[in-house]
Amino acid sequence: MKKILFLLLCGLANWATAQQKFYHLGDFKLENGQVIKDCNIGYRTFGKLNASKSNAVLVPTWFTGNSQQKSFVADPKSFVDSTKYFVIIVDALGNGVSSSPSNSTSQKNQLFPTFNIRDMVVASYKLSSEHLKLSHLYAVTGISMGGMQTFQWMLSYPDYMDKIVPIIGSPQQSSYDKLFWNLQLNLIERGNYSPEAMASVNALHQMHLWTPSYRAQNTPTTTYPELIGKLEKEAQTLNAYDWASQLRAMLQQDIYQGKTPQEIAPLVKAKVMILVAPEDQMVNPLAAIQLSKILKCPLVLLEGNCGHMATSCQSDQMIAHIKGFLDK
Structure with missing residues (x-):
């Protein structure tokens, strides 16, 4: 045994x-x-x-x-x-x-x-x-x-x-998917791959991971500032060039x-x-x-x-x- x-x-x-x-x-x-x-x-x-x-x-x-x-x-x-x-x-x-x-x-x-x-x-x-x-x-x-x-x-x-x-x-990829991925890519490219651009991209990405009803039910408005702070801190760890490269791959899929x-x-x-x-x-x-x-x-x-x-x-x-x- x-x-x-x-x-x-x-x-x-x-x-x-x-x-x-x-x-x-x-x-x-x-x-x-x-x-x-x-x-x-x-x-x-x-x-x-x-x-x-x-x-x-x-x-x-x-x-x-x-x-x-x-x-x-x-x-x-x-x-x-x-x-x-x-x-x-x-x-x-x-x-x-x-x-x-x-x-x-x-x-x-x-x-x-x-x-x-x-x-x-x-x-x-x-x-x-x-x-x-x-x-x-x-x-x-x-x-x-x-x-x-x-x-x-x-x-x-x-x-x-x-x-x-x-x-x-x-x-x-549907037209909806392409719109979503391309929006992220545009934010990165127009923001010159900056940390500020990635903060917006990460928030957008996280928003779409869940449905609106799930987010509204599980994130009270009182804790919203904590959520944004967490996402902005997380964005600092993301590499804009890597992120953009895989976005381009999915856009062609x-x-x-x-x-x-x-x-x-x-x-x-x-x-x-x-x-x-x-x-x-x-x-x-x-x-x-x-x-x-x-x-x-x-x-x-x-x-x-x-x-x-x-x-x-x-x-x-x-x-x-x-x-x-x-x-x-």
């Missing part, structure tokens, strides 16, 4: 303390022909690869997020249980860990090339296939911008994984590339389950809902007034559905 407890604690410790690792891609050519020099992709792994190498799950990071923040998905109580799966959490280009405007030595800040969501996916594929030597993945799943990357995996490498689970992402959803449907080989929040104020759910109907795949609605943060408010529901889908 003591031995079992010791092994369990060791496993939990591994989940909590997985080291940051990097794969050096060299000069990485982007879809637009530009090149990220000395490109590095950050990642963390949790759990163990089984003998048949059939239990690997790749998890791309959300907008401005990193693999350390995303490590909760590998918790045995979360939806990609690292006691069962070999979990690979990949830092997206531009997040400040993988190659980004802020950490590039030769292409600093505004000199950094413009990349897109497909470039993020290609980099993750190279990490998985070339560095980790995986010929196949069991699943790909991600939240928000991670969900956008997950949708792209579906078409970029259709035979490379068995299952796909995009969570509050979108296969194609469109898995269809001139085709219709009906035309791309036969190209999808993996089993798909899509999760959306109907009240999402940040990533409009309509395109994902439409695609779920065309693919005739399971659609999970994370109801409630938490909006984009439904993954937190309805986490038990989300975990149950994803676990059920992955464990089949």
Whole structure:
């Protein structure tokens, strides 16, 4: 019994303390022909690869997020249980860990090339296939911008994984999404990437994470000054150039590339389950809902007034559905 407890604690410790690792891609050519020099992709792994190498799950990071923040998905109580799966959490280009405007030595800040969501996916594929030597993945799943990357995996490498689970992402940016992302980008560019610009951008971003009703109910007017103070302090830690680089990537995001959803449907080989929040104020759910109907795949609605943060408010529901889908 003591031995079992010791092994369990060791496993939990591994989940909590997985080291940051990097794969050096060299000069990485982007879809637009530009090149990220000395490109590095950050990642963390949790759990163990089984003998048949059939239990690997790749998890791309959300907008401005990193693999350390995303490590909760590998918790045995979360939806990609690292006691069962070999979990690979990949830092997206531009997040400040993988190659980004802020950490590039030769292409600093505004000199950094413009990349897109497909470039993020290609980099993750190279990490998985070339560095980790995986010929196949069991699943790909991600939240928000991670969900956008997950949708792209579906078409970029259709035979490379068995299952796909995009969570509050979108296969194609709606006009509402583009208006929102472009407004943030304009504030940054017109504000010369200043801390003052990022204070406004962060407040705007935080406003859209939740629904108006949630904010009104959960932030009394008496505590509003505290909220603004917190957001302005948080904005001081944000890098405007990194933020803008990922905004540009999302503004271009469109898995269809001139085709219709009906035309791309036969190209999808993996089993798909899509999760959306109907009240999402940040990533409009309509395109994902439409695609779920065309693919005739399971659609999970994370109801409630938490909006984009439904993954937190309805986490038990989300975990149950994803676990059920992955464990089949």
